[in-house]
Amino acid sequence: MHIFNNPNYDFLRWRWHAMIVSWVLILAGLFAIYTKGIPKGVEFAGGTVVILKFDQAASIEQVRSALDKSFQGGGENLQVQAYDDPSLHEVMVRVPQVGAESGGALSSTRKTIEDALQKANIGHFTVAGTEIVGPAVGQELRTKGLWATVLSLIGILAYLAFRFQFSFGVGAVVATIHDLLITLAFLAFFRYDMSLNVIAAILTMTGYSTNDTIVIYDRIRENLRSMRRDSLNHVINVSVNQTLGRTVITSGTALLTALALFFFGGEVLHGFAFTMIVGIITGTYSSVFIAAAIVSFWRGSGPTRAAAHAPAVSTPSAPPQPTRRAKPTRKARAS
Amino acid sequence: MGNNTRWKVITIVAVLVIFGAVGVYPLVAAHFGINSPSWLMDKQLKLGLDLKGGVHLVLRVQTDDALRLETEQTMERLRAELQAKNLPVTNISSPTVSQFRVDGVPPAQDAAFRQIAAEVDANFTRGTGVNGSYLFTMKPNIQQNLRDEAVVQARQTIERRVNELGVTEPSISQQGQSGDQILVQLPGVTDVERAKSIIQSTGLLELKIVEQGPSPTKEALMQNGVVPQGMEIVPGVSGAPGDTGTVYYLVRKAAAVTGRDVRNARPTVDENNLPAVGFTLSSEGGAKFGKVSGENIGRSLAIILDGRVQSAPRLESRITTDGRITGSFTPEEVQNLSLILRSGALPATLTYLEEKTIGPSLGADSIRSGVLASVVGLLLVAVFMLGYYRLSGINAVVALVFNLVILLGMMAYIGAVMTLPGIAGFVLTMGIGVDSNVLIFERIKEELEAQRGVRASINTGFGRVFWTLVDTHIAALISAAFLFQFGTGPIRGFAVTLFFGLASNLFTSIFVSKTLFELVLGHRRQVAALSI
Numbered sequence: 001m002h003i004f005n006n007p008n009y010d011f012l013r014w015r016w017h018a019m020i021v022s023w024v025l026i027l028a029g030l031f032a033i034y035t036k037g038i039p040k041g042v043e044f045a046g047g048t049v050v051i052l053k054f055d056q057a058a059s060i061e062q063v064r065s066a067l068d069k070s071f072q073g074g075g076e077n078l079q080v081q082a083y084d085d086p087s088l089h090e091v092m093v094r095v096p097q098v099g100a101e102s103g104g105a106l107s108s109t110r111k112t113i114e115d116a117l118q119k120a121n122i123g124h125f126t127v128a129g130t131e132i133v134g135p136a137v138g139q140e141l142r143t144k145g146l147w148a149t150v151l152s153l154i155g156i157l158a159y160l161a162f163r164f165q166f167s168f169g170v171g172a173v174v175a176t177i178h179d180l181l182i183t184l185a186f187l188a189f190f191r192y193d194m195s196l197n198v199i200a201a202i203l204t205m206t207g208y209s210t211n212d213t214i215v216i217y218d219r220i221r222e223n224l225r226s227m228r229r230d231s232l233n234h235v236i237n238v239s240v241n242q243t244l245g246r247t248v249i250t251s252g253t254a255l256l257t258a259l260a261l262f263f264f265g266g267e268v269l270h271g272f273a274f275t276m277i278v279g280i281i282t283g284t285y286s287s288v289f290i291a292a293a294i295v296s297f298w299r300g301s302g303p304t305r306a307a308a309h310a311p312a313v314s315t316p317s318a319p320p321q322p323t324r325r326a327k328p329t330r331k332a333r334a335s
Numbered sequence: 336m337g338n339n340t341r342w343k344v345i346t347i348v349a350v351l352v353i354f355g356a357v358g359v360y361p362l363v364a365a366h367f368g369i370n371s372p373s374w375l376m377d378k379q380l381k382l383g384l385d386l387k388g389g390v391h392l393v394l395r396v397q398t399d400d401a402l403r404l405e406t407e408q409t410m411e412r413l414r415a416e417l418q419a420k421n422l423p424v425t426n427i428s429s430p431t432v433s434q435f436r437v438d439g440v441p442p443a444q445d446a447a448f449r450q451i452a453a454e455v456d457a458n459f460t461r462g463t464g465v466n467g468s469y470l471f472t473m474k475p476n477i478q479q480n481l482r483d484e485a486v487v488q489a490r491q492t493i494e495r496r497v498n499e500l501g502v503t504e505p506s507i508s509q510q511g512q513s514g515d516q517i518l519v520q521l522p523g524v525t526d527v528e529r530a531k532s533i534i535q536s537t538g539l540l541e542l543k544i545v546e547q548g549p550s551p552t553k554e555a556l557m558q559n560g561v562v563p564q565g566m567e568i569v570p571g572v573s574g575a576p577g578d579t580g581t582v583y584y585l586v587r588k589a590a591a592v593t594g595r596d597v598r599n600a601r602p603t604v605d606e607n608n609l610p611a612v613g614f615t616l617s618s619e620g621g622a623k624f625g626k627v628s629g630e631n632i633g634r635s636l637a638i639i640l641d642g643r644v645q646s647a648p649r650l651e652s653r654i655t656t657d658g659r660i661t662g663s664f665t666p667e668e669v670q671n672l673s674l675i676l677r678s679g680a681l682p683a684t685l686t687y688l689e690e691k692t693i694g695p696s697l698g699a700d701s702i703r704s705g706v707l708a709s710v711v712g713l714l715l716v717a718v719f720m721l722g723y724y725r726l727s728g729i730n731a732v733v734a735l736v737f738n739l740v741i742l743l744g745m746m747a748y749i750g751a752v753m754t755l756p757g758i759a760g761f762v763l764t765m766g767i768g769v770d771s772n773v774l775i776f777e778r779i780k781e782e783l784e785a786q787r788g789v790r791a792s793i794n795t796g797f798g799r800v801f802w803t804l805v806d807t808h809i810a811a812l813i814s815a816a817f818l819f820q821f822g823t824g825p826i827r828g829f830a831v832t833l834f835f836g837l838a839s840n841l842f843t844s845i846f847v848s849k850t851l852f853e854l855v856l857g858h859r860r861q862v863a864a865l866s867i
Contacts, residue, residue: 002780053696084700107527107690128694130527134687148821155813163806197756200818200829204760207814207833208767211807215774218803246777249723250770253716257766260712261759266704268385269759276763 003248007241011288012233012296018289022178029185038188041195044142046097046133048109052117053128054089063091066120070112071095084267090128107132145199149180152203156210164217171294172213175286179209182282183275190274197272205279208254212247212287219243220292232299236292251284343850351737354744361747380747381504383754383828388698389522390530393689396515400683401485402478403432405458409471410435412455420451433473440467486515488682493519493534495678500533516688527692529671535685537641538675540594544627545635545647548584556585565589569637571644572663584644586637591627596620600676602669605661610669612660614676621656629653638662640672705758712762716769724776726866730851731772734843738768741839746832757828764836771844775800776867789865793852801845808837
């Protein structure tokens, strides 16, 4: 069975369109982030989250009106929403940092919430979970997340420069940064909270995006050796087409698991799964349209003769089979 | 079956059995209540706090306290020495936690001052002494040592207290960029307020002789508006029944006995059958206490806890090793206080930065949805692989199952903790892991279309893809390593899952999958077609 029958699309011809689409999305995303920001989860913003489990279903309005009286400014900064599966009767209340969440006063907001709801008499409830974060923690997490991303990008750049060539490393890193920006844009569009889990998803996504890119690069490297007379752009196109079936299938299976997490993984994993879904789609797209195009930009699109001498890596074909010397050189099939 | 293939199969079966025994069997046995030897069950995959429920606290150790103590002690020693040697100065003060200054050293006695200072200020750098003013600043390496020590001591004290609380499998670790944070995880604990107050109480017990008081105001205890030399004023309760107002005691600054001398503490009752804490001193502490109490029969002894007088009973006789703290305590307070005294005082105050509680129901919900999502995700992938690659899809699914078993086994073996993001990472690892199979199969298809034989196509397919897989896996490992390095708690668990997932994926997709093909093709010389 084949998804594509001998595909022969001219991906590089579309690179300009692709870049315009990407830039529009990224700029729109940056605009959204600049104007509205990405909402921060309690781990980053600080504050108090209380998850209440009612014996009987309680309406969000009831809970909200009960709390409004107990918080300054009528509780306009309160966030009250249903949590997880409706059959569980769970309500999440989030209060932004009031400045007291440190030392002995750390849990004062939680007490205010509990007392207010008990007084309001809207049904028996238990506190299923709480999360209270003081101001100091968020800052440190932010710094750490940023460092983890930057350093892993540098690590990947170095590895690809070593295994392939510098231009390939640049292509992969640009594609990954592209994916990061697109993902952040979608987080801003869809108002998902930036949480630790989302950071984990973003970092996983960077790994995944590079993975896709490397598979295509690997084929370009292989073809550069057998198609010395062809232009680099032609080689790139052939390589992307040859790996297209694999690219789509792999994204498909990864997407299936991410979708399963999104629909069945419960409230806690929602942001994580959403980030992964966006990341998988944009990662695939950028591998095909962005990463290879960057190599072409960087190196110019002339004949590959000069380039073919350069590939830094000894041999891509496998050591487990010592038969490789006997093998005839592969012919390009895309012509 | 060739000799070569036989060994491969034996290897694979051995790996499967070992990892299955460590990773899968204990879970199954626990679920169905099968009796199994404990050496097998001990390694069972542990659930993280977010799945099991419990309390998660992050505290900061105020390491400045440790510096302030050192600065003040040195300053007081210098003051005492100067007094003893009759060297008058106008002022001695401590502007910051790591500095103190001496003003008004008479120019004629400058050399004498330097000599005295040199005896006590080894941990400080002394300023130049312009106009008779000296600034003493603690040396940076001493500051760092004191801070590190304070955190380690605080951690150890918290460990002792948590153990006294009887929490199973608590986890207490240092974290944070400056290393002054302590992460405390208490699985199964629901009473967060009790846990917090027990951990946070400084627990500094001091027994001091009362010179004067109790008195309703501080001023009444002062002489000419100042506190007499070598004395201090401590607030507390009068101890009279029904009286809850604050009163003040003038006590000697030097403590007769401190919490360090306490060997044991336990709940008991006083002569009125009210809850009290009984304590036993070490023999050294007992000797000290015996001397002081013998000399002061008839006077009152202030029992000061964390800077507050709890009670001030009259010393009726000489007391050595056994004593009792009375006051207006509830039975629960007495329990907690005994526990705190047994575990020793904290070297510095603690502040809470973060608090998270996960109720048992929330944890159970997370497990349920995590498992459901995993099963659905894996089934979808398996169905797709079977539909798309036909019989070769079976190969991929077998590799997937192997991957699952090996990963579970590895996680259990290293004692990794399964968190909800960990489960998500698990499923994603599987979903992304079939990529290796897809890559190989697609390559085999290409080779088959180029009219190569089945066997040659399979060999070439695996061969060509090998380095691609190495490259993709190493790049992913780089990300996972940084994730681990910079992550905390659940994120680390996630990185660990990714890391081992990548390793086992490399094994199953290349070694297991290839061997399966070899098994199926067997000895047949001519293989006409491959279902792929």
